[in-house]
Amino acid sequence: MTLHPELKLSFIGAGNMAQAIIKGLLKQGLSPEQISATTSREESAQAASTELGIHCHCDNHAAVADADIIVLAVKPQKLEDVCQSLKASIKPGALVLSVAAGIRCSSMEHWLGSIAIARSMPNTPSAIGLGASGLYSNSQCSTEQKQQARAILEAVGICAEVEQEQQIDAVTAVSGSAPAYFFLFAEAMIDAGEKLGLNRDVATQLALQTAHGAAALAQSNELDVAELRRRVTSPKGTTEQAILSFEKGGLRDLVENAMRACTRRAAELSDELGNNS
Ligand SMILES: NC(=O)c1ccc[n+]([C@@H]2O[C@H](COP(=O)([O-])OP(=O)(O)OC[C@H]3O[C@@H](n4cnc5c(N)ncnc54)[C@H](OP(=O)(O)O)[C@@H]3O)[C@@H](O)[C@H]2O)c1
Incomplete structure (x- = not known):
């Protein structure tokens, strides 16, 4: 869905995430006149204006007064x-x-009253248009508004809608926090590659390109990831030895436990940051 050219969008905050989304929207053809953003400081408003080519200022009230x-x-x-x-x-x-x-x-309903609110959980690859976001919309949102929220997030990647708000905590574990898991795994591979005799730069290039290639292969393929893994794991081959070692070390339980801990923390943080009366 593309956003209607007469819709007015106001971003409250023009930092990393807002800038990524605004750039994505402009790239998709939204006009700079449709979008404005605010910051808390004049200098950052000026800098964001220059970077984005849209009107940025520090007046939140004016920003929302005519925003759809x-x-x-x-x-x-x-x-x-x-x-x-x-x-x-x-x-x-x-x-x-x-x-x-x-x-x-x-919490937002408590602060803002009963209005249409959509809550998303984006992740850092949104900065390069490869984000993966989860989206939950409250019951005040019309079908059109849900589509609009989705279209905004899709300007920086893919967006998965969830039916229950609690599922956003699971999204946090699967995609929100997950870039760090892949960085950790790559870090471990690079360290091991170095111990096996490769130069660190070479190990880094090979590990990252392989992560990129494996993800792209899986996304372009109808086979699920388990089948893709089986197809590169020949009996008595080299890959099999590595996979057996991961399985013996309890990788699956480790991943599940890590993601459960992430989900628990997401719920705790929401309790701490929100209004739970
Ligand atoms: N970065 C990510 O990858 C990522 C991923 C998932 C979710 N998020 C979420 O995105 C949100 C923004 O994160 P970020 O990384 O973009 O933060 P950021 O780069 O620090 O940007 C925050 C922005 O908010 C502005 N701001 C602060 N107080 C304001 C106020 N009272 N009125 C208007 N603007 C105000 C700041 O302006 P000044 O600089 O002038 O103070 C700045 O432009 C966070 O809630 C975060 O949880 C971010």
Whole structure:
């Protein structure tokens, strides 16, 4: 879906995540006049304006007054204050899309009142258009607004909608925090490659290109990842030895436990950051 050219989008916060999404939207053909953004400091508003070619300023109230879609892109710790201060200025019928990690819709409803709110969990590869986001929309969102929220996130990658808000914590474990797991795995491979006699730069290039290639191969293939793995694991071959070693070391349990810990922490953070009355 493309966003209607008459929709007005206001980003509250113009940092890394907001800039990635705005660049994605402009690349998709949204006009710079459709989008504005705010920051807390004049210097950063000026810098974001220059970087993005859109109007950036520090007046949150003016920014939301005529916005059809408000994207909340400040740090989670600032969201409560921002929401409370904006409550009276939001145009009736507007959609609020939050990209802030860990803040539940129920908290935002408490701060903003009963309005259409969509909550997303993007990840860092959004910065290069390869993000993977989860999206939950509250019951006030119309079908069109859900599509709009999705279209905004798809400007920087793929977006998976979830039916229950709690599933966003699982999204945090599967994609939100997951770039770090792959970095850790690559780090371990690079260290091992060096111990096996390769120069570190060579080990780095080979490990990262292999991660990129394996992901692209799996995405372009109808076979599931387990089958792709079996197909590169010949009996009595080299890969089999490595896979057996991973299995013997309990890799699957390790991954599950790590992701359960991540999900638990996501829920705890939402309790800490939100309003749970
Ligand atoms: N970065 C990621 O990959 C990523 C991934 C998932 C989720 N997120 C979520 O995205 C949100 C933003 O993260 P980020 O990495 O983009 O942070 P960031 O780079 O620090 O940007 C925060 C922005 O918010 C602005 N801001 C602060 N207080 C404000 C206020 N009262 N009114 C208007 N703007 C205000 C800041 O302006 P000044 O610089 O002038 O203070 C800055 O432009 C966070 O909630 C985070 O959880 C980010």
